[in-house]
Amino acid sequence: MFAIFKREFLSYFRTPVGYVALAIFTFISGFNFYTLFSEGTVSISDEINSLRSLFIIIVPIITMGSFAEDRKRGTEVLYYTSPIDLFSVVVGKFFSAMALCFVMFINVFIHMIVVSACGGRVGIGAWGSVLVFFFMAALFISIGIFASVISDNQIISAIVAFLIILLNNLFSVIGEYIGFSVSTIMSYMGINATARSNAKTAVANAISWFDPFEKTYEFRNGIFSASALIYCVSFAIFFLYLSFRILEKKRWSQK
Amino acid sequence: MIEIKNLVKHYGDKKALKGISFTVKDNEVLGFLGPNGAGKSTTMNIITGYLSSTSGTVKINGHDILEQPDLAKKDIGYLPEQPPLYLDMTVNEYLTFMCELKGVPKKERKEHIATITSLVGIDAVTGRLIGNLSKGYKQRVGIAQALVGDPPILILDEPTVGLDPNQIIGIRKLIKDLSKNHSIIVSSHILSEIQEIADRVVIIHHGKIAAVDTVKDLSQRLSNVTNLLMSFKGPAKDVAARLKMIPGITDVNIRNSGSFGEVEITTSKQAGDEIRTAIFFMMAKAGWPILEFRSLDPTLEEIFLSITTGKGE
Numbered sequence: 001m002f003a004i005f006k007r008e009f010l011s012y013f014r015t016p017v018g019y020v021a022l023a024i025f026t027f028i029s030g031f032n033f034y035t036l037f038s039e040g041t042v043s044i045s046d047e048i049n050s051l052r053s054l055f056i057i058i059v060p061i062i063t064m065g066s067f068a069e070d071r072k073r074g075t076e077v078l079y080y081t082s083p084i085d086l087f088s089v090v091v092g093k094f095f096s097a098m099a100l101c102f103v104m105f106i107n108v109f110i111h112m113i114v115v116s117a118c119g120g121r122v123g124i125g126a127w128g129s130v131l132v133f134f135f136m137a138a139l140f141i142s143i144g145i146f147a148s149v150i151s152d153n154q155i156i157s158a159i160v161a162f163l164i165i166l167l168n169n170l171f172s173v174i175g176e177y178i179g180f181s182v183s184t185i186m187s188y189m190g191i192n193a194t195a196r197s198n199a200k201t202a203v204a205n206a207i208s209w210f211d212p213f214e215k216t217y218e219f220r221n222g223i224f225s226a227s228a229l230i231y232c233v234s235f236a237i238f239f240l241y242l243s244f245r246i247l248e249k250k251r252w253s254q255k
Numbered sequence: 256m257i258e259i260k261n262l263v264k265h266y267g268d269k270k271a272l273k274g275i276s277f278t279v280k281d282n283e284v285l286g287f288l289g290p291n292g293a294g295k296s297t298t299m300n301i302i303t304g305y306l307s308s309t310s311g312t313v314k315i316n317g318h319d320i321l322e323q324p325d326l327a328k329k330d331i332g333y334l335p336e337q338p339p340l341y342l343d344m345t346v347n348e349y350l351t352f353m354c355e356l357k358g359v360p361k362k363e364r365k366e367h368i369a370t371i372t373s374l375v376g377i378d379a380v381t382g383r384l385i386g387n388l389s390k391g392y393k394q395r396v397g398i399a400q401a402l403v404g405d406p407p408i409l410i411l412d413e414p415t416v417g418l419d420p421n422q423i424i425g426i427r428k429l430i431k432d433l434s435k436n437h438s439i440i441v442s443s444h445i446l447s448e449i450q451e452i453a454d455r456v457v458i459i460h461h462g463k464i465a466a467v468d469t470v471k472d473l474s475q476r477l478s479n480v481t482n483l484l485m486s487f488k489g490p491a492k493d494v495a496a497r498l499k500m501i502p503g504i505t506d507v508n509i510r511n512s513g514s515f516g517e518v519e520i521t522t523s524k525q526a527g528d529e530i531r532t533a534i535f536f537m538m539a540k541a542g543w544p545i546l547e548f549r550s551l552d553p554t555l556e557e558i559f560l561s562i563t564t565g566k567g568e
Binding site for chain 2: 080
């Protein structure tokens, strides 16, 4: 696993991928920090939370090639014919992408140092946001790797990852819409208003339960909840395991 | 030792392999021969664990490739049709990565890589990016990759394809050297190549084994030349008529009947040098100079034909 991790991590910097991701992150976070700084009040947790919306672009860039590229190059043979476990290949690639995220995040650490040096305070809410950032990165990278496994084409992988991560961003909004549609349909069926509004809330809540952003909202105020982190980790493991099973299945496929 | 029993592989409706069984003994070079699409690569992919067979078993030194994959895969070095190279790494980085994958202890890596690179003749390019190497070098890096971890079994899928003649000779020599302490399966669709390096030959055709033969038997089959090609100055029809009178000649086909005639002569199998002598004197006597006279080597296809139809046995 470590061999795969090392190779993949270094390969980010042998190709433009690592630099592009780093450049985007550095630029946006730097600009963000500069704007806050020039206004006189910097909230590190606000900065981190707004950076999370970058996942939607950066994660597909990082992960789109992780397996699709191997298939194109013919190097995936190595994973199947070497005495290593396929799951450790998936995990190795996952951690290499996480490591790249960590490298990008050094920017924010520097901002934290600047804030402290200027007499500001990096409170528990900021650290809570850091924690959330990495747990969410884990969730989205595992989705990106899954997208890379299911398609031979990097572009399609990137689009699939983009869409799934976008969906994650929109769970609450989608929940509202579907809840509204349900209540509209119910009103045509002549169901009374109380039941309608109950159903609407229930549907909206059920769907927005999946929203990782909502789940981790209180972290920025220093209120941590294990369930939110377990949610991210378990979904990350789920997608990694799914990727592993798909890779396993390819060997048996009859196409 | 590799034991392959009853391998069957279906791709949807297409049956790529229809029950293949053979064994490779220790320190033997087995040539795996067949036209494109015969199932060579599929078989090799199954032996190495890249693909799974629909049914049948593969045992590598007693370990089943599906039941004890780690033990079985440890013993195999595999060069697929397309060498699995990371073009963004240098040769040295790549081989170090392969050492890590195959579990070569850290202390031995440097020496191990040095041995392998000098063996395949890439020690001069170890610092270069694989993507910048020529095709021949890439192929050799592919072979080096298969040798990492010193596996006793090597499976090489068309190792000489796309190389220039000098490189082909180099690779053949390398395979011969390696065969002293490795069991090797080499696939090719070039007959002469297999003939040169292999001890035994498996011929595969339409997913079935058409013949398992020692190289000696195969070459004997080859040396039984039954077809000759002759071009000459003279009337083709008359030449053909006279040729047919020579005992041992069963058929004469006129290929060209212009001012330069050309005929294809089929002889009965027993006929040897005498027929050619007889033809020469007949032509000389009639005053028709022979311009070209050569045996038509049977192509791989013809050998298949003769094997599959039972002729020429």
